[in-house]
Amino acid sequence: MTESDFVLKGSFEYPLEGNIVWKAPSNIALVKYWGKKPNQIPANPSISFTLDACATTTSLSFKKLEQKSNFFSFDLLFEGKAKEDFKPKITTFLERIEKYVPFLKEYHFNIETSNSFPHSSGIASSASGMAALSLCLVSIEKMINPSLEEAFLKQKASFLARLGSGSACRSIEGDLIQWGEYKNITESSNLYGVKYPFDVHSVFKNYHDTILLVHKGQKTVSSTVGHDLMHNHPFAEERFKQAHINLDKLNATFKEGNLDNFIAIVESEALTLHAMMMTSLPYFILMKPNTMEIINRIWEFRKRSKTHVCFTLDAGANVHVLYPESEKKEVFQFIKDELVAFCENGHYICDRIGYGAKELKV
Numbered sequence: 001m002t003e004s005d006f007v008l009k010g011s012f013e014y015p016l017e018g019n020i021v022w023k024a025p026s027n028i029a030l031v032k033y034w035g036k037k038p039n040q041i042p043a044n045p046s047i048s049f050t051l052d053a054c055a056t057t058t059s060l061s062f063k064k065l066e067q068k069s070n071f072f073s074f075d076l077l078f079e080g081k082a083k084e085d086f087k088p089k090i091t092t093f094l095e096r097i098e099k100y101v102p103f104l105k106e107y108h109f110n111i112e113t114s115n116s117f118p119h120s121s122g123i124a125s126s127a128s129g130m131a132a133l134s135l136c137l138v139s140i141e142k143m144i145n146p147s148l149e150e151a152f153l154k155q156k157a158s159f160l161a162r163l164g165s166g167s168a169c170r171s172i173e174g175d176l177i178q179w180g181e182y183k184n185i186t187e188s189s190n191l192y193g194v195k196y197p198f199d200v201h202s203v204f205k206n207y208h209d210t211i212l213l214v215h216k217g218q219k220t221v222s223s224t225v226g227h228d229l230m231h232n233h234p235f236a237e238e239r240f241k242q243a244h245i246n247l248d249k250l251n252a253t254f255k256e257g258n259l260d261n262f263i264a265i266v267e268s269e270a271l272t273l274h275a276m277m278m279t280s281l282p283y284f285i286l287m288k289p290n291t292m293e294i295i296n297r298i299w300e301f302r303k304r305s306k307t308h309v310c311f312t313l314d315a316g317a318n319v320h321v322l323y324p325e326s327e328k329k330e331v332f333q334f335i336k337d338e339l340v341a342f343c344e345n346g347h348y349i350c351d352r353i354g355y356g357a358k359e360l361k362v
């Protein structure tokens with residue numbers, strides 16, 4: 001598929017009005033995307049677990065205008081309240097995708113969106129938010145052209161979501177999604193996420209992710225700035241190569257179910273992501289002292305308990321604690337006894353691997 005395959009072509013009759021609701025999950029990368037080329041093209045391939053509990057629900061009502069507008073006409077409610085400061089981000093997104101969904105200026109939209117996780121929990125809502133909005137728009141496209149197939153619509157939603165926030169393209173389906181050209185997955189693409197096509201050992205079914213909210217405030221450096229700092233970064237080329245190598249290793253691990261190898265790849269990826277931040281110019285640190293404390297305690301506990309708990313990080317201070325279903329009792333007890341004390345106000349979210357976005361009937 002190329003970019004032009006995603007342009008809605010032909011002349012259709014547009015529906016006059018309607019309302020669509022989608023709930024899209026967040027995702028956590030195991031091999032990280034960090035660094036991009038123009039037009040939201042990733043500098044390296046990545047793979048993620050789709051989450052289940054952390055999600056954004058977006059309701060999109062649309063009403064056809066008497067005349068096509070010269071600008072994007074929409075109102076935005078976030079958790080029931082008007083949210084003017086989110087509007088520029090949505091406008092930028094709509095500008096980027098207009099070429100592919102040419103009906104945008106034919107309508108006035110009411111966008112109502114809410115997250116399952118608390119606002120300012122340090123959990124990025126851009127992946128689930130952009131995925132949910134893209135799915136709503138693609139559903140309108142399906143009303144315009146009912147002959148479009150489900151598989152294409154999912155791919156298009158992922159394609160559009162990527163233009164809003166790169167990692168959002170991995171939030172349409174589950175349970176393991178790969179994004180970015182990678183030699184061992186023929187169908188992989190820089191333009192959208194694809195379902196991981198190979199066998200995955202049963203030990204990865206129902207994998208748990210308990211998200212420890214170490215710091216709920218705004219990040220000091222945004223992902224956009226962080227990605228940008230990978231240009232002229234002294235270690236960038238090696239890092240991009242390493243992501244391919246780690247995907248190779250992960251493929252073998254998923255097949256064999258070797259959790260020790262899984263841990264080594266996932267933790268190294270998390271620390272490499274933060275090492276890239278610490279070695280860019282200007283350099284920055286998003287981990288907090290409690291992030292380090294939690295990591296050290298996970299290492300100590302893993303050694304003494306012989307369980308397979310491990311951690312990963314996104315671009316922030318929060319810690320994602322990953323563990324298999326068979327060890328959930330022991331690990332969760334450890335989290336409560338030893339780790340929750342390092343969370344801001346003792347807050348954490350119990351999540352697990354999920355199976356993708358759902359349309360909610362209105």
Ligand code: PMV
Binds near residue numbers: 124224273
């Ligand atoms: O989607 P963005 O531009 O917010 O970048 C996300 C980058 C990481 O979360 C750090 C890694 C990833 O692959 O999700």
